Amino acid sequence: MxxxxxxxxxxxxxxxxxxxxxxxxxxxxxxxxxxxxxxxxxxxxxxxxxxxxxxxxxxxxxxxxxxxxxxxxxxxxxxxxxxxxxDSRLGDTAFGVGPFPAATLLPRVLSELRRLHPQVALRVEESNWVLLLERLRAEDIEFFVADVRDLTEDASLDVRPLPAQPARFFVRAGHPLTGKACTIRDAWEYGVASVKAPRVVTAAFSRALGLPDGQAAVLALECDDFAVIRAVTLSTDMVLGATDASVRAELASGELVVLDVQGLPAMKAGMGIVSLRNRTPSPMAVKAIRCIERVAAEISGAGDALPK
Incomplete structure (x- = not known):
């Protein structure tokens, strides 16, 4: 042939x-x-x-x-x-990250990889899982890290789950809803900002809001650049839907506070590492994946120190 x-x-x-x-x-x-x-x-x-x-x-x-x-x-x-x-060298590598792992895992992962392997060139693409999957299938990246709950069973993909990151609603200090319990409808009226939400999360919001069957809950601001939605939340009355780990610094400084939402469905980011099945990863990709898995486990273990 x-x-x-x-x-x-x-x-x-x-x-x-x-x-x-x-x-x-x-x-x-x-x-x-x-x-x-x-x-x-x-x-x-x-x-x-x-x-x-x-x-x-x-x-x-x-x-x-x-x-x-x-x-x-x-x-x-x-x-x-x-x-x-x-070629016995490690080789360069390219991989993708979703918004939450970019905010929580990437700084530590890249710092460690650069410190241990300064001769290696790394290329990182940040986007939502839909676009990252396209890049993976085109073989432009070796793997990506993102929320994998919307990925269907696909025999061509290898998905390695990472520890789930708890998520909640947050608002700026001094927000009208701080210091009291509220409903999800109260929070929604101020506008909820977050990254592209998996279908399971959107469906849970729709049920909690009492929307008719077939009507999906719509975020007031959806953006895959987490730094942008975090900045907007700090300067407006919008409500931020995010993982605890992604706003750890703002919680510690008091800039953001946890919103007490009654009846809010349990939220989490179900992240994983996605690669093409039967494709041998480069040595550097293997090291990057192991580093990501270790950092994700450490961040998950540190979650108990966050405010409840």
Missing amino acids: DLRRLSHVVALADTLHFARAAEQVHLSQPAFSRSIQAIESDLGVRLFEREAGDIRPTPAGEFVLERARRLLFEARCMQRDVDLYL
């Missing part, structure tokens, strides 16, 4: 356009068309329908594409494993 021609099939399926696919694989369009015709001839099946400029995979094409993507992935993995075998 010619892997180069299989990559041409995948390129055409991704672009659904001969000229763009040819450009993507650095071939002239006539040469690219001959490559597609050659693999169709070799396999004895028509892989694409070509009608009035409309390119789409045939049922046989869909069947071949699924296996072609798998073969190309395995080939890239094998080449990468050979490179790692031949």
